[in-house]
Amino acid sequence: MKIMIAQPYYWTDPMKGEFEVEIESILEANGDCYVRINEQVTKPAGGGQAGDKGILIIDEKEYGFIDTKLHDEKTVLVMKSSPARKGKALLKLDMSWRRAMMTNHTAEHIFVGVMKKKYPELILGWIWVDGVHGTVVLEGKVIPLEEILGTETKVNRLIHDEVAVTTKVVSAADVDESVRAREGVTSKNDAIRLVNVGEFDSSACSGIHVTNTRDIRAFKITDVKAQEGNTHIEFVTGEIAVANLVETYNIALTRKYSYPYEIEQLGAILDKSKTLQISYGEAVDKILQLMREGPNKEQLETVTFWHEYLQGFEISTLRHLIKELKLTEPSVTLFLTSGKKTNIVLWTKGMPKDAAHYITDIVESLGGRGGGSADAYTGGFTEVENPQELFLMIVEKVRKRILE
């Protein structure tokens, strides 16, 4: 059944940007000016989309409007300065804002459509689309980043495939399960406007859309956050997405020649940089502790046993250091470093037995491996969950061994 309802211009001809309008009233309140016009030509804010922006031209003078609202079924333009008079005016829309709302909003349909196919249990929460970017909150699940980036690829494929986006007004009774609609939409309205992205997605919507997915040009996720069990996603489309990608790529490209690396390695470099930053912080903490409390030395009968847990340090640095330390005789010195790997070194000076005697089987019994010369032993562990706990266990066992 076909139903006739009044269709505003922004539904039937969203690319028309100029209109003759009649200003019916002008009201100033709270520092803004509200100008009511008789024609429904601008899109009011609502349904998760911002309102139109543009200018009114009256007697060759321009007055900008920054938003459009619907008040008592009438179109109201929000302005910063009051027009000189009521009556006839020429209205010009900010078409780059309008176009970006159309591409952002249509991309949102496709993105949510892909997500809902993958996770039917998801609920579409808060949405916001304006002439800059889009925000979508998917409720009921924290979706892994890789899944969302995979969806981004699918959205871009649908853009590349140049799929027609069509709209039709149908009776609410004709809307079935295959249509995505907000809770209660079909019971509150007699007529429903359907927006179809080819065969791919159908949803009930009163917003503005492009007529072909090719007009979106590009879809780029710019942020993904987990929020109280929901997933919050930000994205951009069109010229803004392209500019964003170019800018990001060029930052990497500029650095490519100041720090030699290939762009494909960027992820690994960022990971490495983060690891180094963490190690630096840990090493500083350890240095401060040493300055505060002094070295961790204990006297076991005649033997001086020195043991330090050195998070954030490199084992090679310690090998250099040990040569410069003035160790007493007899002594056993045990250092454990933890970073990506957990390494252990043990030096002896003036002890009756080789370094290996005090440590080899202890390290092996705890799942590590190592070896060394008469007075130095080096070993390591992989995938240690709690290196500090491991260190305390080793210290305890070495202490017993020295006292044997």
Ligand SMILES: [Zn+2]
């Ligand atoms: Zn829509």
